[in-house]
Amino acid sequence: MLSKLERNLQFQQQALGLRASRQQVLAGNIANADTPNFKARDFDFAAALAGALAGRPAASLPLVMTVPRHLAGEPNERSLSLLYRQPLQPSADGNTVEMDVEAAQLAENSVFYEAGLTFITGKIRTMMTALQGQ
Numbered sequence: 059m060l061s062k063l064e065r066n067l068q069f070q071q072q073a074l075g076l077r078a079s080r081q082q083v084l085a086g087n088i089a090n091a092d093t094p095n096f097k098a099r100d101f102d103f104a105a106a107l108a109g110a111l112a113g114r115p116a117a118s119l120p121l122v123m124t125v126p127r128h129l130a131g132e133p134n135e136r137s138l139s140l141l142y143r144q145p146l147q148p149s150a151d152g153n154t155v156e157m158d159v160e161a162a163q164l165a166e167n168s169v170f171y172e173a174g175l176t177f178i179t180g181k182i183r184t185m186m187t188a189l190q191g192q
Contacts, residue, residue: 063185077167088164
């Protein structure tokens, strides 16, 4: 019974995890909008979701070790392949973050994240109603 419930919510669970990771990447881009030579990053959400649903381990953001005392993390985790975003208008300091593009991407990702949460909430309510026999 539990495996059926888990299988029923697997797609949304994978999608929400990837949406949360994308939110972190986009927020990092916005946070570094004034950093010289910072290159805006993103990842292909559809490809990452297809990989997660195909049975490959869930992807996560790669860990960066800036100090030798940092922990290396789990070696068996697959990390998301972050891509560089091509700027529409180059800047003089080499920064490729475009605030209007990043804000639009962040807003779109937030809407999809909220929609996923709403869908999961509805599914759980439906399952609870079925289990209670109402």
